[in-house]
Amino acid sequence: MRCPFCGYEDTRVLDSRELSEGRAIRRRRECPNCHARFTTYERYETGPITVIKKDGRREKFDRRKILNGLLKAFEKRPVTLEDIERIVDNVVSTLQKSGTVEVSTEQIGKIVMDELKKTDQVAYVRFASVYKDFREIDQFIEVIKELRQEAQKSGE
Template sequence: MKCPFCGFADTRVLESRPTEEGSAVRRRRECLECKERFTTYERVETVPLIVIKKDGTRQEFDRNKILQGLITACEKRPVPLGRLEELVSDIERRLRNSMEQEVSSQVIGEMVMEGLREIDEVAYVRFASVYRQFKDINGFLEELHALLRERQERQKAPAPEAAPGEPSGFSGI
């Protein structure tokens, strides 16, 4: 590996470890000439995933575009960046595991909204307003009503039934 500081062609690996999501190996290296240290990442080369946009054009999938949209939607919200990165990684993993080489931007947008709804409802509505191109306040209201209905349905969901032989309401504690 060529040193980024002096260009010398030989380095030694000081430490190797998998990244948190396990999709890459992080290596700390030291140049044998100038002794500077630097980090490299080794990833499996994947087949490009192509996104079909609304206008029919195609472009390579860019996880950073999704992350930037999420960061904008979560601005001034108590959402850790790491949680957004996890969501993007999950979406990318699901897309690549689908074995499809092309995916529509609408599918990606719905996956983002589905994940963001679970993370932060305010950020979800912000993202939805741009993604669904709300023209007026009615678009916001419709989305808010749908969100409230969903929340009420979750709260009404019956509690899990007691196991045979346990009294109902038994919490297992």
């Protein structure tokens, strides 16, 4: 692996950890030339998934878009990057297990929302506001009411 800082041809692996139930490997690396440290992730590739946008356009699925959306939703929340990566892995795994080659943004959003609901309610509301395109304060209140009702049912 080439060093992203100095371009040196070889780096040393300091630590490797399995992530997402073995679906990914996180490696801490160090460059012997400039001594910079960085992290890489290895994931296996599967067949391509096409995303159908709301306006009907189609584009190649990109996990980074989900990651970026989650990073915004979790901003200033007590959640680690590793936890966020796990959520992205779960979303991707759910899509792959479905066996479908085309998926709508609405389907992806629903899967992400289900994962967020289990992880952090504030991030859930933030993500929902963008995903559901909230335009009125009442929409926020409705989502919060739903979360409270679910929490009461589960005894939290």
